[in-house]
Amino acid sequence: MPNPFFYGGRVNPEQFVGRRAELQRIFAGLEVAHTGQLQSFSVVGPRRIGKSALLFYITNKFAAYLMQPALYRIGYIELQDANCRTLGGMLEIILKQLGVGQLSGKKTPLVEFQDAIIELKARGVFPVVCLDEFEELTAHPDQFKPDLYDSWRYLINQEAITFITASKSPLIDLAQDRGPTSPFFNVFSHLPLGELTDDEARELIARGAECDRPFTSTEQSDALLLADKHPYKLQLVSSLLYQAKADNRVVDWAELRREFVTQLQSVGLEADMGRTLKQVGRPTKEGEPTESVTRRARFRTFSSVFAFALYALAIALMIYSRNAPNEQQWVVIIAAVFVLVGIVLTLISFGVIPINDSERTV
Template identity: 35%
Template sequence: MTSQLLAPCPFLAGPMIEKPQHFVGREAELDYITSRIMGMGSSSINVVGKQGIGKSSLLYRFCQTYEQRVDNPRRFIVIYLNLQQAHCQGENAFYLAAARQLLNHPLVKAKPELMRPWKNIKSLDRQSFSGAIGEWKRQGLYPVLCLDEFEALFRYPKQFNDGFFDNLRFLMNSNVLRLVVASHRKLEFYKRRYKLTSPFFNGFEQVLPLGELREEEARELVSLPERMGAKAALSTEEQHLAKEWGGGHPLLLQLAASLLWEAQQQGLDVSWAQAKFEQVARRIPKPLWKIPPYLLTVRSFLFGF
């Protein structure tokens, strides 16, 4: 058995990308978030994009790399929270989940004085959470919460009401807390839909629409792990097919490349990978005009449009 057969697949289709070797591109977006969140006149940001476009991976990557992007990283603590998780489904549970992540940060662990404001962490409420991070500001430390799947909060209107959002807005205006919020639509849409009145939803002047990868980023993705000095897992022809099938959509590119890699490893025909790709690709939210031409033909045959 060759070393190539033993090598793991460098492509990851589906879950949030956590390992740096799987993450490609988005440098312009990461720089944008850094400059707005941590620069002069800092402001919170709403990252907007359809499911599968890479919002979760982008937020997680920002948490991983922010220390290399700013001059004084010890002024900031950046954490990631997925609000779909069960431990974020109530207001006090939200504060507890955020506090645990903040206190687990290496910078906090190395400075015991940063732990002192967080007494009785299990009984955190709106007032005690706000007081604790307010004390951090007085010590020159600014927490940044990257909140993924923000629309999950609207499923629990009794827990996450205007009072909750008003308090977040107050913390943002006081420069005590900074937020990077990922959602499928702009936050103002949810304000109207759920008839909320809090000015919180007007506090995101910075909106980052997350679209498809740039041409050079797509090319780098399908040639993995070449950028790390290794041989590309796919042949030149397979890379071309992956780009043809996936276009610039990060999830579709990862899916196409991973299936072509699997076919290669198992000695299967490319048609097997294509059939598998088409089966999954139809379930991924994607504007009709971005669907590759050969998929439009299949769609027309199956659905009559």
């Protein structure tokens, strides 16, 4: 079985997890297309947060969300593609993705594109264009001039097309950096993309329990502590954990943490050093992971408090025994038991007695 986790690029739609709120909002905006109220979205978020994966998933799985998917043509365009470096090249790629065909060259590329989209509308088809890495357009004003955005705004006004864009900065900011702003940039619903929810992060990690090298519950918890809810970090730590479990090898968490940090730095992301160094279970001399530090700390705190309570009860019983009119031997025995249990709990709270086998030294 291949590694079920992938962090090297855009996630395959079959491996896509989460983004329920964002998908619900986008498809709710597309579902009203038959009323003529087309809604465009601008997905904005930092690098490696999953913008490309979201747009690619929408392109490939829209039929599962829309009531009448046959009415839609949804195309995904990666604007870093060399074929999208010119206006004609980009418009032709869009038309191919929408199943329209190629530019004939009889008119200017922009006029041909506009006519093709209007023709789709006349046939009752709703084209949705997903533009990934929108910065590539505004960064090349010599190729993508205001006429392009004016034409697209015209098509939006004609309720003939809708756009879903992905960028690191809001579209209005990208446009203002290049001079006067076209009205095109004012029609988008802003959709910020951040980390996954708690449930979505756990769902992603839990996939490791169903693979051929199943993750234990402790391994899932420690991986989640290391990566938090960032989708790229979750895919990365899960992939590294899967690789470490190859051939029944024992997981060396110290080595896994080092590789995790190195991989993050190679793509310009930072690791939360508090999580990386403190919260994830350390390896023993055999390299086995321990229970999470947080869980052990809570148990030791409880042991310390309970030991104090037992000492107090033992003292109270001894005072009662001395003041009792008759000798109370059973009281002394109970007090002694309380003291012994309190001593054991005190040793646990100070770490002298290990909580589990993974804390024992050899």
